[in-house]
Amino acid sequence: MLDKTLHEWGGHEDLWIFGYGSLIWRPDFDFAERRPAKVHGWHRALKMWSRINRGTPERPGLVFGMLSGGSCQGMVFRIPRQHGAEVLSKLWAREMALAVYDPRWLTCHTPHGPVQALAFTLSRKSPSHTGTLTEEEYRHIFEKSTGIYGTTFEYAHRTFEELQRHNIRDRGLEKLLRLLRR
Template sequence: MREEFNRERVEELIREAKRHGPFHALTHEERDATRHEFLSKISKEEGLWVFGYGSLLWNPAFHFTVWQPARLYGFRRRFCLQASIGRGSPEKPGLMLALDHGGSCNGRAFHIAPEKIETETDILWMREMISGAYDARHVQIRLPDRTVKGLTFVINRSHPRYIAEISMEETVRLLATGEGRLGSCRDYLNNTVAHLDEMDVKDRYLHAIQQKMKELDHRADIA
């Protein structure tokens, strides 16, 4: 939902998070500085490709001309970001997906027209760079017929919300109970898997988590 990503909404989310304790957030100026730094290093004549691997699959929020199935090498999809806002809260903390180092990842590449790069990356940065938990990266994105240069957001391993190691059992527990103003982690997982399935992408990691969550629900039903 595009209307969710504006300065007033971002400030509201940050204020809400800080009411419950310390929360690191970038200022609008800091966030814009990282965006302008990224944009200063790319050629805008042919537009900008953006690689999506989680909620961008079904809710990109920014305007794009076309999307294509895509693969990114060197990074893998993993629940490694603690969520205390959005799809988590202090009472019901959750986890979010991020791109962590190693392996490869299938997703979607969205093309932003040259004349829309300024406005649409502003939306993207308000969506992805509230706290600095991600780093904007120049990457090589493999499309069905060629490789293109583009943008994606990978985990900032020095960020306090980064989780280096977490068991499958703890991952499932947090996803089963995590919930915030933007919805539940359970819905986030199921939406991601459903849209990957539509693309005929079988993510063994996500399917294993989904199966273990079903087993957890079954045990709860018969308890």
């Protein structure tokens, strides 16, 4: 899939990456520019099982995926063309270690006009999609699941704080964090 994505990009222009979760606060790559962006037709959802980063195979945690429907505010990162392939390869090792996401080129609307950016989306048909979780299931996961990068709660809360820092409101995430603080 990496070869296909590199081919689709082509390498003739700068590479744009859309971040909607941890990429906003921990991109782990150098970029020339960062802009707020909005994608239509997709939304951020804490509905992807994490069996390494935020959980284990025995006690999976959760991470964000982009599911179809609605809209999503995040950030786009511009990587100069000459560094695009290298950055994409490193990003692929991080985001696609288990090949769970469906990488897609999406139109991202920014204050300076639209850009085509690579986003990591999640199919509802994926075995990593949680489906509907109850409040009690979310509570249990937030209290018990820990992976190599920490807990699901830390991840969700850090994302929430960074979204706030960039004046991005995610009502679904706000509601979930409020629920879990009760």
